[in-house]
Amino acid sequence: MVKVLDRISWVLGKIATYVATMILIGIFLVITLGVVARFTSLRFAWTEELARWGLVSLTYVGASAALRNKQHSGVNLVINALPEKVGKVVVTIAYLVLMCTVVFFFFNSFEAAIKATRIRGDIIPLSMKYVKLLIPASFFMMFFHLAWGLGDLLSSKGISGKTIGL
Incomplete structure (x- = not known):
């Protein structure tokens, strides 16, 4: 089961990394276009709105990619100071709390996205x-990353390298 979760998490992590990269490149190009246009007396109002949308999307997709790659910052000093079995219980509880939190945010962000169907951008008339x-897609990916991490933790003897962050 851990191998299946690892594979799913790996694929979703790659997708998140590529999507985040594309969004980052897109933001860079849009902002560069907006700056160059201002110097040439052109004013593209849509560049600011598109860049804002990109930054919001990048935050969540990038967080999913960072979770898979264990690049979130974490303070493992306390965990490492605990006895091995107690540390494993604490990390397991942390995984379970985060999984519940991600499920909560998935459903709420999905509901918010569906309710935003009739809302259009201020400048770009896109839903x-x-x-x-x-946002819910990112939480969906995060759930699999956490499930893989929890499965990996429970199937191993120690907690070294099995915590959520660095």
């Missing part, structure tokens, strides 16, 4: 549903 759907 906000499309922008907001990346």
